[in-house]
Amino acid sequence: MSRNITEKVNLRNLNLADMKKLLLDLGEKPFRADQICRWVFAQGVSSFDEMTNLSKELRNKLDQIATLSQTTILTRQVSMKGDTIKYLFGLQDGNAVESVLMKHSYGNSVCVSTQVGCRMGCFICASTINGLVRNLSPGEIYDQVLGIQRETGERVSHIVIMGAGEPLDNYENVMRFLEIINAEYALNIGYRHITLSTCGLVPKMMELAEKKLPITLAVSLHAPNDELRDKLVPMNRKYNIQKLLEACSAYTSITGRRITFEYAMLADINDSDLHARQLATLLKGLLCHINLIPANPVEEKGFERTPPERVDRFRSYLEKVGLNVTVRRELGTDINAACGQLRRRFENKLNQPRP
Numbered sequence: 001m002s003r004n005i006t007e008k009v010n011l012r013n014l015n016l017a018d019m020k021k022l023l024l025d026l027g028e029k030p031f032r033a034d035q036i037c038r039w040v041f042a043q044g045v046s047s048f049d050e051m052t053n054l055s056k057e058l059r060n061k062l063d064q065i066a067t068l069s070q071t072t073i074l075t076r077q078v079s080m081k082g083d084t085i086k087y088l089f090g091l092q093d094g095n096a097v098e099s100v101l102m103k104h105s106y107g108n109s110v111c112v113s114t115q116v117g118c119r120m121g122c123f124i125c126a127s128t129i130n131g132l133v134r135n136l137s138p139g140e141i142y143d144q145v146l147g148i149q150r151e152t153g154e155r156v157s158h159i160v161i162m163g164a165g166e167p168l169d170n171y172e173n174v175m176r177f178l179e180i181i182n183a184e185y186a187l188n189i190g191y192r193h194i195t196l197s198t199c200g201l202v203p204k205m206m207e208l209a210e211k212k213l214p215i216t217l218a219v220s221l222h223a224p225n226d227e228l229r230d231k232l233v234p235m236n237r238k239y240n241i242q243k244l245l246e247a248c249s250a251y252t253s254i255t256g257r258r259i260t261f262e263y264a265m266l267a268d269i270n271d272s273d274l275h276a277r278q279l280a281t282l283l284k285g286l287l288c289h290i291n292l293i294p295a296n297p298v299e300e301k302g303f304e305r306t307p308p309e310r311v312d313r314f315r316s317y318l319e320k321v322g323l324n325v326t327v328r329r330e331l332g333t334d335i336n337a338a339c340g341q342l343r344r345r346f347e348n349k350l351n352q353p354r355p
Contacts, residue, residue: 008067011040012139015179026061034185036062041186044146046070071143073151087151089144091116095133097164099144107157112144114174115165120199121234124222124264124295124303127164136165138176145187159189162197162218168204178213191215197262202239202247209254218260218291219248223270224278232270245282252287259288264295265306265314276317283323290318290325 014022019033032054039051046068048059072090079085085101097113118125119132144163149156159181161167167174174196181189195216198205208217221244223229229236236244248259261283265271283290292315295305306314311327318325 010069010139011066012069012142013137028058037185044150069139069143071147099163101148108154109158109160110145110148110156111160111163112141113163113165114141114167114170118165120166122199123232135170135173138173141177142180158193160195166199167196168198168201171204199233199235200239200244202243205247205251209251212255216260218262221261222264224275224282228270261288261290263290264293265311266295267304267306271306271310271314276314280318280321290323291328293328
């Protein structure tokens with residue numbers, strides 16, 4: 001099987017079925033696919049020579065037609081509390097993406113990016129500054145988790161798909177990533193330990209619902225009325241709050257899973273008593289949880305976060321009318337690793353040595 005080197009397939013983009021087909025094309029037994037997948041995803045090898053239970057002939061065949069994607073840790077920043085580490089991963093095309101390790105009492109969680117940049121234009125988010133460059137492949141998303149687990153020597157038990165990019169705008173690659181990360185031959189991270197965030201791409205939300213994956217879907221709401229949400233989340237102009245909530249209701253009916261609504265609190269913008277009442281009216285009767293997020297600073301945006309006493313007043317009202325609500329624990333704000341702070345970067349513009 002001869003291919004030009006430019007056509008080499010990245011094995012970290014393949015699931016088990018794809019791997020079996022590749023082996024059949026090579027004239028090899030398909031049972032080898034499981035062995036290769038374990039080397040590629042569980043062990044995270046960087047060369048075919050490391051696949052010691054494969055024949056030298058098979059390893060040579062793989063080397064001729066395939067490659068193993070590699071990301072490089074360019075920088076590593078640790079928060080003052082030591083519970084959050086932000087990584088800048090260099091990609092092979094010179095772009096770079098940020099990922100975050102968060103340490104909790106229940107295990108280690110990694111927030112991954114799914115795109116270089118983002119085209120959604122959300123007001124609170126640094127990721128969307130300068131727009132979208134490209135989608136990440138399943139392997140490039142997976143490599144973020146693998147790289148952090150390798151660097152720390154500690155198992156990653158939870159995944160948060162909330163980094164740079166809109167996951168449902170890169171739907172097929174993100175679905176492939178989910179399949180692989182959950183697989184027994186890979187890191188075997190349970191779907192119930194995975195949260196996927198969206199700003200409200202309604203058709204893709206419905207496609208996701210039909211898969212009936214027991215993941216947690218988090219919807220970036222941020223406003224209780226269309227006039228305000230049009231400004232904060234431009235996708236609202238295409239799929240307004242009514243359409244979004246209809247999709248959310250359908251999602252909970254199909255999957256049996258409650259939805260988390262993310263609500264970033266911006267001083268004097270969306271944090272008044274009226275906003276709290278409007279939000280309560282919107283979400284009453286929906287199977288959901290509300291996550292209030294004191295907005296994290298983004299230099300270019302110029303907004304201020306809601307003061308703690310106002311956040312508490314907002315939370316108290318929502319609880320009083322019977323809604324489930326929490327205020328998100330603050331992690332990594334001091335290293336710009338918190339919600340909304342991850343952004344697009346270019347490796348060739350970085351001259352920082354790794355700490």
